[in-house]
Amino acid sequence: MIDNLPYRQVGAENVRPDGLMCVADHASNYVPQGIELGIDAKLMNEHIALDIGVEGIAERLSRRHDMPAHIACVSRLVCDFHRREDEPAVVPAESDGRLIPGNIGADKEARLNLFHRPYHRALGQMIDRIKPRMIVSVHSFTPSLETSDEKRPWQVGLLYNQDDRAARHAIRLFEEQGLTVGDNQPYSGKQLNATMDRHAEANGIPYCTVEIRQDQIATEAGQSRWAMMLADVMGRVALEV
Numbered sequence: 001m002i003d004n005l006p007y008r009q010v011g012a013e014n015v016r017p018d019g020l021m022c023v024a025d026h027a028s029n030y031v032p033q034g035i036e037l038g039i040d041a042k043l044m045n046e047h048i049a050l051d052i053g054v055e056g057i058a059e060r061l062s063r064r065h066d067m068p069a070h071i072a073c074v075s076r077l078v079c080d081f082h083r084r085e086d087e088p089a090v091v092p093a094e095s096d097g098r099l100i101p102g103n104i105g106a107d108k109e110a111r112l113n114l115f116h117r118p119y120h121r122a123l124g125q126m127i128d129r130i131k132p133r134m135i136v137s138v139h140s141f142t143p144s145l146e147t148s149d150e151k152r153p154w155q156v157g158l159l160y161n162q163d164d165r166a167a168r169h170a171i172r173l174f175e176e177q178g179l180t181v182g183d184n185q186p187y188s189g190k191q192l193n194a195t196m197d198r199h200a201e202a203n204g205i206p207y208c209t210v211e212i213r214q215d216q217i218a219t220e221a222g223q224s225r226w227a228m229m230l231a232d233v234m235g236r237v238a239l240e241v
Contacts, residue, residue, distance in 0.1 A: 006074045006081075006115040007122055011062035012130075018238040019133025022069040023123065024058040025082040025195055026051035026139060029075045032114075037077055038101035048095040049075045051140040053217030053226075058138060060227035067231065068130055070123045077103070079115035082139075084194050090116060096145055120198065127199055134166055134238040135200050135207040136230065140214045141186050155216055157182030159189035159209035161197055166206040169237040177229065186211065206241040208234060 029050040031037060043049060055071065062069040072081055076092070077100055083090040091108050093100055127135070144151055156174055158167040158181065167183075174181045184190070189209055193201075200207035210230065217223050 005122075006072065006079070006119045008071050008073055009122070009126060010059065010069045010071060011066060012068050012126060014062070014066045014068050015130060016066050016068075016235075018235045019131075020067050020234055020238055021126070021130055021132040021135055022058050022061045022067050023135060023137045023195060023199075024051075024054050024069065024071045024139075025080075025137070026076050027055035027058055027072045030073055031075055031078055035078055036102045039077075039098065043098065044075070044077075047140075047142045047214065048098055049077050051138075052214045053140050053212065053223055054138050056220060056223035057212075057217060057227050057230065060224060061136075061138075061231060065227060065231035067136070068126070068132075070126055072119065074115050074119075079111045081116060081119050082192070082195050084198075085112055085116060087194075120195075123195075123199055127203070127205070132205060134234070134241060135196065135205055136234050137196050137200075137207060137209040138230070139209065139211045140217060141211050142214055152182075152186045152213065153180055154182035154185055154211075155179045155213050157185045157187075157211040159184055159187060159193060159211060160207075161189045161193040161201060163201050163206065165241045166208045166237050169240045170208050170210070170233060173233045173236060177233075182211070206238075208237060 029044045058069045058071050061067040091111050093103050158170050160167040196207045
């Protein structure tokens, strides 16, 4: 965390001609001092703690492709910014079959005040200032879940709730790149779309919630490749919505 803030904003002064900005809700595995999750430290480098590869992509989109970025600085296990305040998973007691003992009986209201509310307040202010033409929300997903043998063949997925304007264009453009693309896969934006529901759909702003399979972006080379592809594809989508 920088200055004890649960987020950081990179390139916030940039305004791209296509009006894009980036959001990364699950970019960090940081656990602030005073919070004990009670899990094996090795798990903090796995998907239950953060979206692997996403921070590198958001950084590159901002620094190399001039896309303003709002980036989380706290692990989803401390407070999940991609959940509504009234959802139990906003301070998860378990994740992908793993118990999070330190969150059982945790002071949820304190976590919301320290992390969730400042994060979303600052994101809303950034959107009001930049007035983006489209928001790109970047996430990553595992090739399979610990709790299931079902494989996830998609290299990238586009999630949406009610507003699928941008997603439809993005699905087509990614398929033209020769990729296997998920349409509301591996998760459905009808159930998991809290940040974009709040900041995009509620304000009539087109958006793409992009889920990239982790093996595509586990390395710096993969992150650079995907940042370049996202900047290109999302720039073209923004001109169509």
